[in-house]
Amino acid sequence: MKEPVKSEFGTVGEKPKVEKKFYNRNLILAGIIVFVALITYPIWNLQGKSVPPPDPKLDTPVIQKMAEQDRKCIEDKTYMRNYHMQMLDEWRDQVVRNGNREYTSLSGKKYTASLQNTCLECHSNKSQFCDQCHNYVGVAPYCWGCHLTREKKLAEAK
Amino acid sequence: MSISRRDFLRIAGFSTLFGLGAKSAFEMLAPGELEAKLTPNPKALSAQRWAMVVDMRKLNEQTAEKCIEACHRVHNVPDFEDPIDPKDKIDPEEKIRWEVKWIWKEKYEHAFPGQAEVAIPEKIHKLNFLLLCNHCDNPPCVRVCPTKATWKREDGVVMMDQHRCIGCRYCMAACPYGARSFNWRDPRPFIKGDDESYPTREIGVVEKCNFCAERLAKGQLPACVEVSKGALTVGDLNDAKSKVRELLRTNFTIRRKTQLGSNPQVYYIV
Ligand code: SF4
Ligand code: SF4
Ligand code: SF4
Numbered sequence: 001m002k003e004p005v006k007s008e009f010g011t012v013g014e015k016p017k018v019e020k021k022f023y024n025r026n027l028i029l030a031g032i033i034v035f036v037a038l039i040t041y042p043i044w045n046l047q048g049k050s051v052p053p054p055d056p057k058l059d060t061p062v063i064q065k066m067a068e069q070d071r072k073c074i075e076d077k078t079y080m081r082n083y084h085m086q087m088l089d090e091w092r093d094q095v096v097r098n099g100n101r102e103y104t105s106l107s108g109k110k111y112t113a114s115l116q117n118t119c120l121e122c123h124s125n126k127s128q129f130c131d132q133c134h135n136y137v138g139v140a141p142y143c144w145g146c147h148l149t150r151e152k153k154l155a156e157a158k
Numbered sequence: 159m160s161i162s163r164r165d166f167l168r169i170a171g172f173s174t175l176f177g178l179g180a181k182s183a184f185e186m187l188a189p190g191e192l193e194a195k196l197t198p199n200p201k202a203l204s205a206q207r208w209a210m211v212v213d214m215r216k217l218n219e220q221t222a223e224k225c226i227e228a229c230h231r232v233h234n235v236p237d238f239e240d241p242i243d244p245k246d247k248i249d250p251e252e253k254i255r256w257e258v259k260w261i262w263k264e265k266y267e268h269a270f271p272g273q274a275e276v277a278i279p280e281k282i283h284k285l286n287f288l289l290l291c292n293h294c295d296n297p298p299c300v301r302v303c304p305t306k307a308t309w310k311r312e313d314g315v316v317m318m319d320q321h322r323c324i325g326c327r328y329c330m331a332a333c334p335y336g337a338r339s340f341n342w343r344d345p346r347p348f349i350k351g352d353d354e355s356y357p358t359r360e361i362g363v364v365e366k367c368n369f370c371a372e373r374l375a376k377g378q379l380p381a382c383v384e385v386s387k388g389a390l391t392v393g394d395l396n397d398a399k400s401k402v403r404e405l406l407r408t409n410f411t412i413r414r415k416t417q418l419g420s421n422p423q424v425y426y427i428v
Contacts (some may be wrong), residue, residue, distance in 0.1 A: 091196065096319045099311070100196035101375050113196055117355050145360040146320060148234075148351055 054136040057128040062121060074105045074118075085141075088115055116147045124150035201377035205394035207314040208293060208369060209423040211405045214285055216389035222263055222288045225382035225390065229261045229290075229367070232381045234358045236348035246347040258339040258359075260367040261290040261382055270414055278412075282428045288390075290382070291316060291337035291367040292414060292422030299329035299338065308364075314395075314423060315369040325362040334418050338366045395423065 005012045022028075063071060073080050080087075091113040094100040103113040112118050123129045126149040134141065230237065238253045248256070266278075269287045293316045300310050307322035308329055330338045344361045351358065356372065359365050369392075370380035383390045393402035402425075405411075411425040 092321060094196040096317070096321065097309075098196075099202070099371070099375060100198055101202075102197050102199050104195045104197065112199075116357060142360075146357040148354050148358060150354060152351070 051136070054132040056130075056132040057125060060122060060124045060129075062124065073122075074103070074109070074111050076106075088119075088143075091115070115143060120147075120150050126151055199375055199377070203374045203377055203379070205313050205400075206396035207295075207394060207423070208392060209314070209395040209402050209425065210290075210293075210369075210383075211391045211393075211402050211411065211425045211427060212288055213389050213391070213405070213409075213427045214282075214287065215427060216387065217288060219286065221385075221387055221389055222286065224385045225288060226261050226263070228381040228385045230259075231350075232353050232356060232373075233260060233368075234349045234351060234353055234356055235260055235365075236345035236358075237350075238348050241348050242350065243347060256342045258341065258345065258365065260339075260365070261288065263287065264289050270412065272417070273412070273415070278428070285428070287426065288382075289335070289337070289414070290424065291333075291369070292335055292420070292424045293369055295421035295423060296419060298332040298334065298418075298420055302328040302332040304328065311371075315371055315374075317368055317371060318364070318366060320357070320359055320363050320365070323363040325364065327364060329364060334415055334420065335422070338364050340364050 075087075091103065092115075095113050101113055103111045105111065120126070126144070229235070236258050238248060238256055238258075241247055263286045266283045266285055266287060269289055270278075293314055295310075295314065297308075297310055297316050299308050300316060303309070304326060305322045305324055307319050307324070308316060309319075310316050325340065327340055330340060341359050341361050341363055345359055349358050370378070370382075373380060378384075380390075380392055383392055391401050391405060393400035395402060397403065405427065406425060409427045411427050413422045413425055416422065
């Protein structure tokens, strides 16, 4: 080991003596606690609470007027629940771009392929039907920017 | 076709195993099949090449107004003069800047600029022409649209797909007829929405006359034609026996700005 050399700039080859200190300790710890508390807020705020499961309502005037055996969606309920988005997507392209505006369901019945005129005819209660699940799973389809819902008419009729 | 969530996941899982990717499960089960199930309405009116003839001798001011009113009502076109809630009133300059129109009236010199003014009789100069999209055979709006949101159908109708329009307004710059309008703001407060069977538009998309594609598809004539008391006629230009061909054979007609080569398909009997 070389001898430390003293020069006008201090001692060369010697570890500088630094005081080990946690500067601003209290401020930083408090800051960390506040930060953690804030980002976990959504978790502990909902502790023990449960979000009510979606409850789509089927009690619109048109549906109620139907005879019991006709009270069906255009396809099977499970299929509609899982695939209505693909179906509407397909309808949109086929109707607008290819002019194919008539849908034949599996049962052979024919329907006008139209969200606004066929789906909403029965499901005139968007906020009680569509929004129920859409809000629950946090999706916001932008259909409603253009397609008119029938809720205004429904409210007036009441 | 009923398939449970569990079944779906199982099939998706297997198809991933076989390197098909989960997406193919969707494709196996959902679309494709749907496509085959969508067909045109057999009652639809069809043509090989749609065209319109406007008979200016039969078109008076009131009829023109009626045509405009009918079109804008059935298509939920906003009327900035008349907000639903008086609080939404806008100033006159904005009314002009934001105007949305599918069919409108215009003086001869504006509708037919640079077209043989001297050779056209004085009385025609004074007419108020009824203008709409010309459903051009060589439509410049279609050529410039980057998303194919506007395109020419096989039957000649120049269509808009509002779902695809990104609002770039290239088509407005390209259309030499001013037939297109941009939605500078949400139009809803200015739409009575009496016709609940047709959608409105959103802020940021372009719109124009669609030749009443939604009505033709149900076997109905365009709304403006229906109320025009015979002044407006639509028909098949490729059918020598059609009403429009008959009118074109027996009358002198002019078209707007033919010198530009867009081949407009609205003919005016003067
Ligand atoms: S009139 Fe304009 S919008 Fe209509 S087809 Fe011709 S170029 Fe396109
Ligand atoms: S504004 Fe819409 S229709 Fe016009 S060119 Fe752009 S995307 Fe196409
Ligand atoms: S054809 Fe239909 S969309 Fe076009 S101006 Fe007439 S009513 Fe309006």
